Amino acid sequence: MDFLKPRLIPMNRRRRIYEGKAKVLYEGPEPGTLIQHFKDDATAFNAKKHQIIDGKGVLNNRISEFIFQQLNNIGVPTHFIRRLNMREQLIREVEIVPLEVVVRNVAAGSLSQRLGIEEGTQLPRSIIEFYYKNDALNDPMVSEEHITAFGWASPQEIDDIMALAIRVNDFLTGLFLGVGIRLVDFKMECGRLWENDMVRIVVADEISPDSCRLWDIKSNDKLDKDRFRRDMGGLVEAYSEVARRLGILQPEEAPRAGGPKLVQ
Ligand code: UDP
Numbered sequence: 001m002d003f004l005k006p007r008l009i010p011m012n013r014r015r016r017i018y019e020g021k022a023k024v025l026y027e028g029p030e031p032g033t034l035i036q037h038f039k040d041d042a043t044a045f046n047a048k049k050h051q052i053i054d055g056k057g058v059l060n061n062r063i064s065e066f067i068f069q070q071l072n073n074i075g076v077p078t079h080f081i082r083r084l085n086m087r088e089q090l091i092r093e094v095e096i097v098p099l100e101v102v103v104r105n106v107a108a109g110s111l112s113q114r115l116g117i118e119e120g121t122q123l124p125r126s127i128i129e130f131y132y133k134n135d136a137l138n139d140p141m142v143s144e145e146h147i148t149a150f151g152w153a154s155p156q157e158i159d160d161i162m163a164l165a166i167r168v169n170d171f172l173t174g175l176f177l178g179v180g181i182r183l184v185d186f187k188m189e190c191g192r193l194w195e196n197d198m199v200r201i202v203v204a205d206e207i208s209p210d211s212c213r214l215w216d217i218k219s220n221d222k223l224d225k226d227r228f229r230r231d232m233g234g235l236v237e238a239y240s241e242v243a244r245r246l247g248i249l250q251p252e253e254a255p256r257a258g259g260p261k262l263v264q
Contacts, residue, residue: 187211
């Protein structure tokens with residue numbers, strides 16, 4: 001019955017499928033699965049700014065695991081199967097839709113810059129934006145017209161993506177509000193998951209302080225990647241604070257004592 005045992009492939013002999021700025025994808029133990037590995041690399045401004053930040057990958061792996069597991073639990077389909085170790089999670093192989101889906105609740109970042117709206121202004125309603133994933137073009141913002149005309153997603157898929165984005169936003173807004181954090185905006189990615197002859201849209205990639213803007217409700221302190229983009233320092237401490245509030249990290253644990261210690 002050897003064929004029933006999962007194939008354990010030594011780290012150095014695993015086939016690397018894709019390497020991005022902050023993550024690596026390896027082939028998984030079974031067909032249709034991949035291993036998503038979180039690196040400590042932080043990049044911004046289309047990788048013009050780059051730094052290794054000890055412990056970031058471990059924290060993002062855990063925070064993203066927590067969020068994706070909860071999304072699975074409430075029936076929002078995701079690529080996430082389970083966490084494997086401190087830096088890796090087992091995921092379903094999907095075909096990534098080449099769009100970054102940004103949901104905004106409060107004005108910040110590029111929205112504030114482009115439209116001259118002061119950072120921190122509550123938006124009249126949540127706004128969904130699409131950016132075409134293309135580093136050479138600097139991820140330009142695109143409309144539904146561009147997306148359907150160039151075949152990046154069908155009108156039905158755009159509807160599905162927007163419905164997922166709204167559910168994820170509602171869930172995350174409540175989750176973070178409950179621990180004293182304002183969800184200003186976030187980016188998510190979607191993938192096509194084949195199951196027999198059916199294909200459906202699921203949430204993919206990661207959701208972590210690297211891809212969200214998270215402000216402390218009382219102090220407005222930034223608990224996200226803007227600490228790196230804006231040279232504020234204290235990124236691991238901020239991500240650790242998010243993990244602690246979500247109950248992932250023990251309350252008394254110091255963030256940098258030999259790397260973050262995480263609750264199993
Ligand atoms: N974002 C991201 N990856 C990107 C661009 C944006 O995760 O390549 C996230 C970012 O962290 C923020 C939201 O999407 O939570 C909106 O980002 P914005 O358009 O304001 O761009 P930025 O100011 O980060 O350039």
